[in-house]
Amino acid sequence: MTSALFTPLTLRTVEARNRLWVSPLCQYSCEAQDGVPTDWHLVHLGSFARGGAGLVMSEATAVLPEGRISPWCPGIWNDEQRDAWARIVSFIHGQGAVAAIQLAHAGRKGSTHREWSGRGTVPAEEGGWPTVAPSAIAFGDYAEPTALDEEGIAAIVDGFGEAARRALEAGFDVLEVHAAHGYLLHQFLSPLANTRTDRWGGALVGRARLLLHVVRRVREVAGPDVPLFVRVSATDWVEPAGWTLDDTVTVAQWLREAGADLVDTSTGGLIPDATIPTGPGYQVPHATAIRERSGIAATAVGMIVDARQAEALVASGKADAVFVGREFMRDPHLPLRAAHELGEDIGYWPPQYTRASWRSRPAVAHEED
Numbered sequence: 001m002t003s004a005l006f007t008p009l010t011l012r013t014v015e016a017r018n019r020l021w022v023s024p025l026c027q028y029s030c031e032a033q034d035g036v037p038t039d040w041h042l043v044h045l046g047s048f049a050r051g052g053a054g055l056v057m058s059e060a061t062a063v064l065p066e067g068r069i070s071p072w073c074p075g076i077w078n079d080e081q082r083d084a085w086a087r088i089v090s091f092i093h094g095q096g097a098v099a100a101i102q103l104a105h106a107g108r109k110g111s112t113h114r115e116w117s118g119r120g121t122v123p124a125e126e127g128g129w130p131t132v133a134p135s136a137i138a139f140g141d142y143a144e145p146t147a148l149d150e151e152g153i154a155a156i157v158d159g160f161g162e163a164a165r166r167a168l169e170a171g172f173d174v175l176e177v178h179a180a181h182g183y184l185l186h187q188f189l190s191p192l193a194n195t196r197t198d199r200w201g202g203a204l205v206g207r208a209r210l211l212l213h214v215v216r217r218v219r220e221v222a223g224p225d226v227p228l229f230v231r232v233s234a235t236d237w238v239e240p241a242g243w244t245l246d247d248t249v250t251v252a253q254w255l256r257e258a259g260a261d262l263v264d265t266s267t268g269g270l271i272p273d274a275t276i277p278t279g280p281g282y283q284v285p286h287a288t289a290i291r292e293r294s295g296i297a298a299t300a301v302g303m304i305v306d307a308r309q310a311e312a313l314v315a316s317g318k319a320d321a322v323f324v325g326r327e328f329m330r331d332p333h334l335p336l337r338a339a340h341e342l343g344e345d346i347g348y349w350p351p352q353y354t355r356a357s358w359r360s361r362p363a364v365a366h367e368e369d
């Protein structure tokens with residue numbers, strides 16, 4: 001059998017060995033609050049590469065200090081961070097996976113506690129900072145952000161450009177711009193967070209301007225060979241007042257023209273109390289719509305947990321590849337397991353682990369189907 005999920009995918013000059021990819025997963029684990037990734041990040045990301053992932057994406061990595069989600073999030077705004085990432089990238093490459101980085105700015109959702117140690121905004125004396133946004137509108141009960149001025153917006157674009165340069169110096173193969181989940185670029189896109197009346201707000205073209213500036217700048221830095229992804233929230237789940245799938249489809253076409261290669265399709269995160277109809281593969285229809293209506297490659301993510309489910313999504317052309325988050329954390333060897341379940345003979349079982357491979361175990365009932 002030749003599985004669609006295990007068929008390599010080439011974007012520009014980069015080939016991923018399969019289409020089962022690791023979604024960005026915040027770890028809140030830079031204990032020194034300096035944005036430098038640690039051994040935790042090496043083991044966390046490295047285990048997915050060892051486990052056979054085609055592409056391993058870093059968690060949201062801040063392009064500027066105040067772009068972090070929490071004081072414990074990693075960054076790539078200085079050379080010390082770049083060099084720490086380089087070690088992790090080198091291990092990922094050694095295991096045969098593509099190394100990708102999600103470049104991010106949290107905007108009004110920055111300066112928060114980590115999930116397990118509190119809620120809301122971290123005060124300055126504990127390492128927090130004043131947040132910025134398109135408009136002075138708070139996210140839920142978080143601190144009110146300051147609306148960015150022209151100079152502040154220019155610094156954001158420069159921040160993404162410099163971060164892209166450092167990411168390439170660290171050896172990353174793929175760059176992703178994070179424009180989803182209610183973070184800064186999504187805040188600019190959504191009329192629920194952006195009430196500006198200048199050229200960075202108003203109609204769709206104004207609200208999309210910052211994202212397009214960022215993508216053009218990152219493409220300029222990346223040159224022609226490096227694939228560029230954009231993660232979007234395809235809807236705020238607040239219709240018709242919020243950001244919608246139709247808006248996303250239009251902007252995806254503009255992103256393609258601006259040099260993006262793939263839309264990593266998620267949803268939600270802009271407001272705290274949206275009702276989201278979650279369920280297996282619940283965001284797949286959004287990815288399919290973007291892929292079919294915008295003519296850009298698109299990936300699906302969200303409650304994709306099973307080899308046959310992932311295989312069917314890719315084989316039917318609903319998505320070019322799948323990102324998986326929580327199931328990878330439950331089982332970092334998910335691709336090795338999925339290949340076995342799909343009867344696919346992959347050539348990258350780690351040699352050190354050969355004696356553990358399922359094929360060397362006596363067959364059990366479910367292995368025979």
Ligand SMILES: Cc1cc2nc3c(=O)[nH]c(=O)nc-3n(C[C@H](O)[C@H](O)[C@H](O)COP(=O)(O)O)c2cc1C
Binds near residue numbers: 178231266326
């Ligand atoms: C612990 C955790 C951290 C996450 N961090 C990020 C992140 O840094 N960037 C991002 O775009 N999405 C992040 N997400 C969302 C995931 O990438 C993914 O889209 C989501 O979990 C749905 O996929 P899943 O059902 O396979 O987990 C995070 C999710 C979890 C559970």
